[in-house]
Amino acid sequence: MLEGFAGGFLEVLQIATLMTMFVGVIAGIVASAIPGFTITMAIVLTMPLTFYMPPIQGIATMLGVYVGGLTGGMISAALLGIPGTPSAVATTFDAYPMARKGDPGRALGIGIFASFFGTLVSIVVLVLAAPPLAIVAIRLGPWEYFSLIVFAMTVIASLVGRSLVRGLIAGLIGIFLATIGPDPMMNSPRFTFDLAMLSSGLPFLAVLIGVYAVSQLLGEVEEMRSASGKGEALIEERIVFRPLSYLMDTIRRPINLIRSSLVGVFIGAVPGAGGSIANLLAYDQARRASKDPDSFGTGVPEGVVASESGNSSTAGGGLIPMIALGIPGSAVDAVLMASLMVHGIAVGPRLMVDNPEIVYSIFVGLLVGAVMMLVIALSSMRYFLMVTKIPKHIIVPAVLVFCAVGVFALNNRVTDIYLLFFVGALGYMMKKMDYPLAPLVLGVILGPIAETNLRRALSTSEDLTLFVTRPVSALFLALAVLSLVVFLRHRMRPGASGAS
Amino acid sequence: MSDPRSDNASGRPDRPEDDAPQSGAIAGDSALLQFALNLVMLAGFGYLFWEAMALPESRWEPLGAGTFPRVLLGVLMFLNVVMLIQSARQARAELGYGPRALFDVAWRTMLEFRMVFTVLGAFGLFLILIRPLGFVIAAFLFAFGVQMLLGPRTWRNLVISAIIAAVVSVGLQVFFAQALYVFLPRGPFF
Incomplete structure (x- = not known):
């Protein structure tokens, strides 16, 4: 193994590879910072550029973009x-309140170090436990999914806010929104009303950007109604950035x-899940494990x-x-696989046997990418923090235009930006009527996966007991029940927030 | 949630300085508005449930295209009924201020959020104009107009707003086309 790593x-520590990785990390950070x-x-945009590089340089560059993008x-x-990407939804819950309290440097600093350590842990697990974990992940059938x-x-239970019923309504609206369009099994149109969009x-x-x-941004406009508010920045206080203190803030929370x-x-290893679910699930688990779960959402480093x-x-x-x-x-990962296949490298169970240098270069590339991300992010964050000094009357229209462009660029369809408008208006109205937005987004993410797998499971066998007799499925259901019991016990405690 | 000192229908304080925006929901503090919203949602979900009844069943699987949405919409209707029952008493109390109470609350909300509605309307107009005018002109007009609407009305801001508007319109068009090969909609001129 050591020889493989050497x-x-x-392979990775070549000047040309390091240079393209460096550009890749910057590109990933900047691209993901743009909503949409x-x-x-x-x-995907990087992939064609890697065709002209040797395979290892190409994959290392794409890993740089990946690691930079996650941060x-x-x-x-x-x-x-x-959230710049769906995987940063839960980051808004505490990082944003922390920033609005006048400490945006701390919010970003803790986020950077947490990202770095998260990537390191994943590399260790990847190296040590890839084969057994992969077999568990791949054996999950529709029942387990x-x-x-x-x-x-x-997780919705943790995100409901003051009113449980309103939170549930928001979550179910999210799941319902995801049912619009072709049905996942039969492809028959649902609730489309013959509208092209x-x-x-x-x-x-x-939906994510709209909500x-x-x-x-409309909330920011609301705060600008008074004449004295004109020309004000997002954060008026002096911005400080103390990396060492944020490092300590992060490593003081090892568990x-x-x-x-x-x-x-684990969520990353389950095909089809990914960062958009992982950040919410990790946040939820941290909140449940906390001695002071009510402080979550107010700008605490744990979140x-x-x-x-x-x-x-x-x-x-x-x-x-x-x-x-x-x-x-x-x-x-599918794009990374495609990139390797373009170079004639077959990705499959024999990859480790036939091309061990590629596998070890991936491990090292991820590590080097994480270190580069840390260095680049820490040295550039002062400049990103300047965003908070731009007056709101500039930020609001500029970011709205960015959002429209980002949504258009998804499918090159103008109708998608009309949807952005309607979903945005719906999201704002819900927010004003005290309906939490996070359950809605979670519903949109999880709804289609739930429906598809439920229908697949029942198509395979109509026996409902399989959900509880298959051990992994039973484990997840038991965790779900436990999670709800803990939530309800906390909710019924005297003085707990929100009793409805 | 209603302010007992208040004598208006929404239950908000009357003094203008107390009417400043808060971080939480403002419109959500009116039980009457909540009641009206839940009533509208109940009707909407009821209609969608009826639509879902027409979705095809499958010969190959026990759940057809309509089962999952029907369950969702059924639960949504139930939860809205729960909300209606929860807010009915308070809404009736607010209605006691007179038959125009709902109109009064809606009008106050409109006035309170007029700037927000103006920006939202401008955003909608920008999106509609992208096709006929092209991205560059529509984005320039939107970015410049909203900056002038929200920012201080000075010559300095006028110049800065024009520069920013040019960057987010022409700059984005060029960047997306040259660097990312994404071609934003073009109008008759650009």
Whole structure:
């Protein structure tokens, strides 16, 4: 193994590879910081450039974009309250309040270190446990997937806010929005009303950006109604950035860091899940394990650590089934696989046997990418923090235009930006009527996976007991029940927030 | 949630300085608005449930295309009924201020959020104009107009707003086309 690593270091630590990786990390950070621009899009745009590089340089460059992208999404999440990528949704819960309290440097600093450590943990698991974990992940049938999603849906309970009923309504509206468009099994149109813009369903990113970005920016406009508010910046206080103090803030929470990273690795290893679920699940677990769960959402470091380590560790997790079995864990991994195949390298269970240098270079590339991300992010964050000094009357229209462009770029369809408007207006109205937005987004993410797997399971066998007799499925359902019991016990405690 | 000192229908304080925006929901503090919203949602989900009844069943699987949405919409309707029952008493109390109470609350909300609605309307107009005018002109007009609407009305801001508007319109068009090969919609001129 050591020889393999030495070979991997020799391959990756070439000047040309390091230079393209450096550019890749920067590109990933910047692209993900723009709402609407996903890591997958950044990787897809990078792929053609890697055709002209040797395979290892190409894959290392794409890993740089990947690692940078997983961190970049938190920049707009922390500074503007708008997740740059779906994997940064939970980062808005605590990083944004922390920033609005006048400490945006701390929010970003903790996020950067948590991302870095999350990636490191995922590399360790990737190296040590790839084959057994991949076999577990790949053996999950539709029963286990459905039960996993039921467990993930209990996260909604943590996100309901003041009123349980309103939170549930928001979550169910999210799941319902995801049913619009072609039905996942029979492809028959549902609730499209013969409208072209609904015919292929609601693009998840249009919903995410509409719900978060548009409603958040309109919230900023609301605060500008007074004449004295004109020309004010997002954060008026003097901005400080003390990396060493943020490092201590992060490593003082080792259990949270490791637990959230392991959640991210596991979710990343399950094909089709990924960062958008991992960050929410890691946040939820951190909240439940906390002695003071009510402080979550007010700008506590624990929330930032959980979300950022949870989403960044999906990088290594997603590579587990790819390296061990040739099955991509996420869309990004599928692009990485395609890039290797373009170079004539067959990705499958024999990859480790036939091309060990590629596998070790992937391990090393991920590590080097994480270190580069740390260096680049820490040295550039002062400049990103300047965003908070730009007056709101400039930020609001500029970011709205960015959002429209980002949503258009998804499918090159103007109708998608009309959806952005409607979803944005809906999100703002819900926010004003005290309906939490996070369950809605979670519903949109989890709803289609739940429906597809439930129907697949019942198509295979109509025996409902399989959900509880298959051990892994039963484990997830037991965790879901436990999670709900803990939530209800906490909710019924005298003085707990929100009793309805 | 209603302010007992208040004598208006929404239950909000009357003094203008107390009417400042808060971080939480403002419109959500009116039980009457909540009641009206839940009533509208109940009707909407009821209609969608009826639509879902027409979705095809499958010969190959026990659950057809309509089962999952029907379950969702059924639960949504139930939860809205729960919300209606929860807010009915308070809403009736607010209605006691007179038959125009709902209109009064809606009007106050409109006034309170007029700037937000203006920006939202401008955003909608920008999106509609992208096709006929092209991205560059529509984005320039939107970015410049909203900056002038929200920012200080000075010559300095006018110049800065024009520069920023040019960057987010022309700059984005060029960047996306040259670097990312994404071609934003073109109008008659650009």
